[in-house]
Amino acid sequence: MLIGRPFHGWRVAWAGFWVLFIVYGLQFSYGTFEGAISADTGWSTNWLQLAYALYILSYSAVSVWSGQLTDRIGPRQVIAVGALLLAAGYLVLSSAPSLMLVFIGLAVIAPLGMSSSWVPANATVVRWFTARRGLATGIVGSGGSAGGIVAPPIAAWLVSQFGWRTAIAAMAVVGGVFMAATAMLFVRDPESIGQYPDGRTPDPADRPLARSRVVSRPAGFVVEATRSSAPDAENPRTAWTASAAWRTSVFWRIFGMFALTFVVVFVPFAHGVQYARSLGFSLQWASGVISSVGVGGLVGRIVTGPLSDRIDRRRAVALALAVETLSFVGIAVADNLVLLYASAIAFGLSYGGSVAVFPALVADYFGRTHAGAIVGRFFATAGSCAAIGPYVAQLLLNATGGYGWTFTMAAVANACALGLAFTLPRPGLLPKR
Template sequence: MVLYGSGGPLTKVVIYSVSAAPRPFNGWRIVGAAFTVLFVVYGVQFSFGTFVGDVVEDTGWSETRLQLIFAIYIGLYSAMSAVTGWLTDRWGPRPVVASGAILLTGGYLLWATANSLVVVAIGMVIVAPLGMSCSWVPCNATVVRWFVVRRGFATAIATSGGSLANIVVPPIAALLVGTYGWRTAIISMSIFGGGCMLLSSLVLERDPETVGQLPDGAQTSPSDSTENAIAGVSPAAAWRTIAYWQIFGVYALTFLAVFVPFVHGVQFAQSLGASLQTASTVISAIGIGGLIGRLVMGWVSDRIGRKSAVILALSLETASFIGMAFSNGLWLLYPSAVAFGFSYGGGVVVFPPLVADLFGRAHAGAIVGRIFATAGAMAAIGPYAAQLLHDALGGYRWAFLLSGLANGCALLIATRLPRVSKQQ
């Protein structure tokens, strides 16, 4: 525009600068999608104990063989998680989780429509483990890429989906079984869960840089980023350390027993006189404890240290198994289930930060995946062994006592873990 004054015309140029508004950070959408995936897959998985009694009564199939099929399913999906984590690094989470949705749904549908144990085995030993392996590791591997400063908090929220499923889904499964039968219950839950998993996969992105963003929603990338400068021990070098095998021993022993309450909790409560609907709430009690444990123990471990947090979790888990072993009514079983859920959930949340503390962040995903694929496969043994003990001795007391013993041994190993200073 032109202004006129005593000295003649004055020219003033006004320049307007318009910058694009910052895009909303997608990281919390990723957390929400991961939460949803873990909610539906673990909701169906932890309802196994609700289904199995009616399956045996309706078909005459051996409960021991069904427990063996479920044990193999757990072991295989744990082992295959190392592969799906590797695929997530290369292809991104979207095709991996989407494929998992189709496979997991297909596996459960084969079980629900089967007329022989052979078909059940095909669905739950071959197809379903492939699908289930596309959940926990791919989702958590994706979440940690989207966050640096708030990584622990984001991971805790995402993984709490599985614990919330323990609270909500088993009673729904029991209601569906009681109203429509076990086949309709599994078909409806697997289709609904597979659809939610498939839709959630569309939200997942490998990392924020893929969509022009930065971790934690930062607007600028610092020139001296701590995350960029982080070094770490390679998986091969970590494998040669005592600390690696100590962590492996801790989690192999605790994973050995971890699915025993999930698989046998409903039947144990029924043996104490509870109805199926009431007995299914034992799994919900575990879920309540697990939800609180996941959200609390990550925060606690930041303050008292990972080693102390692991020792605390394992001490409580050992006590919870002893409480279950001596339960003669729901008055002791419920608090024991809540304590187990809290300690199990808290111990799992501390696991990845413990690895990062001892070996650095650069290769933490690969090291966590390797330990999960091997130690996690131990979880297949516990439920089947518990069924054999039940058949031989007519009760669950020794199964719970031996589970407590396994956690006590894990606790002893945990006391030998190196303590990492906060400065390190």
């Protein structure tokens, strides 16, 4: 390690926190803007909800390329450009005179910027940590929950004072500038500045070399031709490429786990208030459901990440999925605010915990070298399912007249994900690359 230089990994983790604070603060404020947009313009909320669903689908799908770009050119450039695109998309939305421009701004331009946040930030932070990887990804992920708690009330105040167009424009400009500035703190990996994962000092026998070079071998297998700059429990002389990981059964088991849980993950956000209203509660009390999810999510990310460093990470994921299953059961049968709020907090805890541990779990199995491309593939495929759930929930509501089937099926989906979690082998049992 370079003498006198503090370990930069924690700066990377907190930079990731602020990037996710900004992007998810904007995302979760959309519900605040939507009513004002519809009331002012007369545009149908169905069209506005469709634009939002396409936004989620698009940024999830594009994340496969943002992950690859993070591996190739580094996170700093990817996140900085993403900040400009995200701000541009919301500025188009704020000035849109027609629904066509709403779709262009929200469903085309903004997703390009949003895709340059979650995957690049998490793929970078897992390169900086091994022993404390769960804590680091927990810090990054908690930024999204914090943004979801803080930003919507600010958005509501701005809308009430200045109107929705000025509110969106102001949040887009401030968020974009701050995100671009934060991007400057990102460094691809510790070795590039003469440091080592977790800030540890290597054994003197492990002398760092100026640069590692990579040579290709058949079936997507790569070997670092020069000696690794630091000892690493992940066997740093070998690495999984995205295409090689894609061909393993473990990849598809993890994919199945997160596809099943992601497909219902936005249902409480999109329908929680309406569900509480259908139970007879006022709008003020019903809005507390989303706040409860946000508080639970923040705690879940902070607690589950470091917990997964101490226990088997598979157990941490399984615990989160078990709690998420029970939380949906609680929501489905709730007939009072106490049970509804408690179930919403439990959902936030479990959802926040599983999402925080996800990139660390992937890196445990497939290593640090191609983390961007591999996490990007997961997010692009499994994460795209998140756009489906709220729309299907609306169809079920129309067909059945209630939310019972929606939350029951969400519980079943998470129970299936929990079953897959129990089939995961220990990372050390994967074939050596």
